[in-house]
Every structure is written in structure tokens, then in C-alpha cells.
Amino acid sequence: MAKSFKVVIVTPDKTAYEGDAISATIPGMAGYIGVWANHAPLVGAVAPGMVGLKIDEAGSEKYFSVGTGFVEISDNVVNLMTDTCEIGEEIDVVRAEEALERARQRLVSMETELDRERARLAVSRAQARINAEKHTH
Amino acid sequence: MAGAGVKVLNTRIRSVKSTQQITKAMKMVAAAKLARSQGKMLAARPYSQKLTELMTELAGKAEIAHPLFDVRPVKSRLYLVITSDKGLCGSYNMNVLKLAQKTVDASIAEGIETQVYAVGRKVAEFFGKRGYTVFDKHTDFGGEANSERGNLVGNTAVGAFVDATFDEVRVVYASFISTMTQQPVDQALLPIAPDAMSSGETEEDEKDSNLEYIWEPSQEEMFATLLPLYLKNRVFMTLSEAFTSEHAARMTSMSAATENAGEMIDALTLQRNRERQATITSELLDIVGGANAL
Incomplete structure (x- = not known):
């Protein structure tokens, strides 16, 4: 079974999402960033786009539309800060x-x-x- | 005649009662607004915390060169002062304004050209009347902070700092300690002091740090975008704290006013009843006296 990691999406108004995922795609300024467990520490700028999360092996997925912001990945935690976030x-x-x-x-x-x-x-x-x-x- | 006294008292009681109704309604509105404002403030905290964490991380590692860090000899200073638009909130406005006036006067005494950036009608009026220079004002926020307003105020402050209209920007507002206590404070806003964010991390610390981040884009570019965001978020958090304080102050003062009105009504009612009784007694005596005379 694929290892999972924690994903937190915060906006100035609320914590939009907090949960586990086994993979994530994040719209970076220079192209999509794919994240799996044990990703190397990374800080990236986020462009307006779609964030996709694969929640479990069974194939359940979640999609969000996010605005500009930042992502920080370290110790199997993905922190996404964005000005807007809407769940699909x-x-x-x-x-x-x-x-x-x-x-x-x-x-x-x-x-x-x-x-x-x-x-x-x-x-x-x-x-x-x-x-x-x-x-x- | 004693009967007239009763009438006067009745009018007073009615008027106090209607005042009490107003203060009671205002207290309830303020309580609702306080709850909402406080909820928003708490909801905004994770974002603000994460942003500060990231900034701290960056400040320790990246080569810092950014217009917002630009420390210049201070020749002109801008004070961002935040109060409410409306009164009826106890000493809230006065406390903030007193501190603001003290610091602004001290700044002028140093020979620094000082101006006031007013958020809230009370500040604009206070400093306008006393002949201070008001740089800009917002009087239509109505005690509600949102990120748009944070951006608006933040951008104005950043603009005035970057084009060297002012060499320093400070903020005076009431920080929210609890529903009962709001403390007026005076804080530096611009230039951003790097050591305020990082705990003095140096080049050596960088090597010891076990987390080497991949930067995408480069640290410099990241910094350039992150800094204004950080500042705007700080302004937003400050606004939201000041407005939460305002609602708290209004709620406590209106609650006290309602209680006082209640006590006043009790006292007046007692007095009225006494007078009425006195009138009845004296009328009875008249009648009895008249009957006896027959």
C-alpha cells in the first residue's frame, strides 16, 4: 500500500482542507508539481489552477480550484497557502x-x-x- | 402639588426605559458582531501562522534585499491609527487616540515630519480637528475586516513607503486581550525588520539546518512575492483584531449602560411610588378632615 501524507490547505478565511492523501498534483508557477509520500523538502509558488488529491488506493479523489499562493512540503506534510480555495x-x-x-x-x-x-x-x-x-x- | 411630581417622574422613567431598550439592542448587536469577528479572526490565524513560519524560514536562508526591508534614516513617519466609525463603545476610541496623540506628538518633537493614516471616522475627526496632517482616511469599514480592506490599507502603506514619502510606518490600535480588556499598542509596520521574523539565523545556521528546501522559483523571486503578501496579511490581522476589540468594548460598555439604566429605573420607580402614596395620603386626610367638619 502506498504511503500517505498530510495535506493542509489554508486561506485567509478558513482552513479549507485538512486530511491525508497518497498523491497530489499542485499547479506551480513553472508547471504542475506532483507529490508523493517522502517528497523532498520544497517551497514553491502556486499559480491559479486545480489541485488534485488522490485519497486512497480505491481511487477516491478530491479536486480543488485554488488561487495564487505558496506551497511548503516537508516531513510528509504539504502546506498550501492560497488566497482562495473551492472544493470541486x-x-x-x-x-x-x-x-x-x-x-x-x-x-x-x-x-x-x-x-x-x-x-x-x-x-x-x-x-x-x-x-x-x-x-x- | 405632589401629583405633578408623579407625572414628571413617569416621563423620566419612560425616557430611561427607551434608552435602556436602545442600549440593550446595541449590546446584542455588538455581541453578535463580536462572535462573528472573533470567529473570523481565529479562522484567519492558521494562514497567518503558516505564512509567518515560511517567512521565518526564508528570512534565515535567502539573501535579503527587498524594498520593504529598506531601513532609511527616519525623516518622515506615518502612523496608521485604527478606531471605530461610531461612538457608544466606552473608552475604546479615547484610549487608542490618547496613545496615538502621545506617540505622534513625540515623533513631531523629534523633528520628524509625521502624518496620520486614519482608519475609522473617529481618528479622522480627532486629528483633523487638532490640525494634524491626515495622509489618507477610510471611514466606511463599519467594523468589519476582510482581506480586500487589508489589501487596500496594506497597498497604500506599502506605496507610501516604497516611493519614499515616508521612511517608517507604524500602527496604533487596540489589541484584543479578552472581551473585558483591550490594550492600545504602538507597533512598527514598515520597514519589515528581518530579525522580527527570524530569531537571528545566520549563514552558519543554514548549514546546520537539516532541511534543505528545493526552491521553485528561486528564493529571490519567492521573497519578492511573499513579502507583500506577508505584509498585507499582517495589516488584515491588525484590522481584524482592532475591530474585534471594538465590538468587545461596545458590548461591555452597552451591557454596563443597560444595567445602569435598570438601576435608575428602579430608583425612579421607588421615588414615584412614594410620591403617589404621599399624594393619596394627603388627599385622604383632606377628605377625612372635610367629613369631620360637617
Whole structure:
């Protein structure tokens, strides 16, 4: 049986998730980070995206959409700090798709680089929420 | 005539009773807000703690060079003062303002150009009236902290610090000790003192540390993003603590006011009953006297 490790996801409002997992995928700034038990100590920046957790051998999984933040991995504990976190089951896909559409339009219409960067972030957030929801079902 | 006294007393009792109703309602509202605010504060703590832990870890290891660490000779200073927008919360505002005025005056006496950054209507009014320079103010927070407001205040403070408008930013607010006690404190906010986070870890300690982290991206980049986040979170936690204190102060003072109103009503009722009795007795005497005369 695969070894499990502890995962804690905290946001400024609450502790969004605390539990064990046997593997995790985390959206890093430079690409997805895959985590299994006994991972080397790591500190990474987290980009808006989808976090996937494999809970047990039977294949039960959990998906979250997270915002920007940080992850710290040491001693088989994954600490994820992020500004927002939503669990897949609670995401309203219709609203997320609307938000994605709006963000895409903004991306095209915005003038300054800063605004475009914001719109890009909004697109990836909305995309992450849709992905998290889709994987859950 | 004694009858008029009874009437006056009745009016007083009614007016005290309606005041009591107001203070009672305010106490209950404050209690509900306190519970919510305190819950939020506790819920925000794990995030803040983890962030501080990570910062401590980083501060000991990374080469520190960041605008927010920039210690300059202090020629100008900004005081972020946090109070409530509304009164009726006992000595809460006055305690904070007294400390704020004392520290601001001391700072001006040192020959440092000092300005006030007001959060809460009471600060803006207090310092505005007394001829201090108010740098900026927020008077619509209504005793509720959220991360947006934390970011807003944090960004303003960071902006003024980074573009060298101010060489130092300090914060004066009421820290929450318990529901009964709130302590006004004066703390440094910017520049961030590295030793406030790390316990003075040096290069040698780094080698001894058994955890060598992989950094993704590099430590410098990480630091650049983590620091503003850390600062904003600190501002947010400060706001949420100040507002929790406000609700606690309002609850205790309104609870005391309700009790006092109750005592006043008791005393007034006693007095009214006495006077009424006196009137009846004297009227009875009149009647008896009149009957005897016939």
C-alpha cells in the first residue's frame, strides 16, 4: 500500500482542507508539481489552477480550484497557502463558465499590460474552477 | 402639588426605559458582531501562522534585499491609527487616540515630519480637528475586516513607503486581550525588520539546518512575492483584531449602560411610588378632615 501524507490547505478565511492523501498534483508557477509520500523538502509558488488529491488506493479523489499562493512540503506534510480555495463539489459550473467568458472578453479588450495580466489570471482562475468541477463528477 | 411630581417622574422613567431598550439592542448587536469577528479572526490565524513560519524560514536562508526591508534614516513617519466609525463603545476610541496623540506628538518633537493614516471616522475627526496632517482616511469599514480592506490599507502603506514619502510606518490600535480588556499598542509596520521574523539565523545556521528546501522559483523571486503578501496579511490581522476589540468594548460598555439604566429605573420607580402614596395620603386626610367638619 502506498504511503500517505498530510495535506493542509489554508486561506485567509478558513482552513479549507485538512486530511491525508497518497498523491497530489499542485499547479506551480513553472508547471504542475506532483507529490508523493517522502517528497523532498520544497517551497514553491502556486499559480491559479486545480489541485488534485488522490485519497486512497480505491481511487477516491478530491479536486480543488485554488488561487495564487505558496506551497511548503516537508516531513510528509504539504502546506498550501492560497488566497482562495473551492472544493470541486461546491463549484457552480454555470457561473464559472460565465466568468470565463467575461475574463476572455476582458483579455481582448484591455489596453494596458497590467490589466491584461489581471484578465489572464481571471481566465486561469475560471478555467481551474471548471476543471475542478468536471474532475469531481 | 405632589401629583405633578408623579407625572414628571413617569416621563423620566419612560425616557430611561427607551434608552435602556436602545442600549440593550446595541449590546446584542455588538455581541453578535463580536462572535462573528472573533470567529473570523481565529479562522484567519492558521494562514497567518503558516505564512509567518515560511517567512521565518526564508528570512534565515535567502539573501535579503527587498524594498520593504529598506531601513532609511527616519525623516518622515506615518502612523496608521485604527478606531471605530461610531461612538457608544466606552473608552475604546479615547484610549487608542490618547496613545496615538502621545506617540505622534513625540515623533513631531523629534523633528520628524509625521502624518496620520486614519482608519475609522473617529481618528479622522480627532486629528483633523487638532490640525494634524491626515495622509489618507477610510471611514466606511463599519467594523468589519476582510482581506480586500487589508489589501487596500496594506497597498497604500506599502506605496507610501516604497516611493519614499515616508521612511517608517507604524500602527496604533487596540489589541484584543479578552472581551473585558483591550490594550492600545504602538507597533512598527514598515520597514519589515528581518530579525522580527527570524530569531537571528545566520549563514552558519543554514548549514546546520537539516532541511534543505528545493526552491521553485528561486528564493529571490519567492521573497519578492511573499513579502507583500506577508505584509498585507499582517495589516488584515491588525484590522481584524482592532475591530474585534471594538465590538468587545461596545458590548461591555452597552451591557454596563443597560444595567445602569435598570438601576435608575428602579430608583425612579421607588421615588414615584412614594410620591403617589404621599399624594393619596394627603388627599385622604383632606377628605377625612372635610367629613369631620360637617
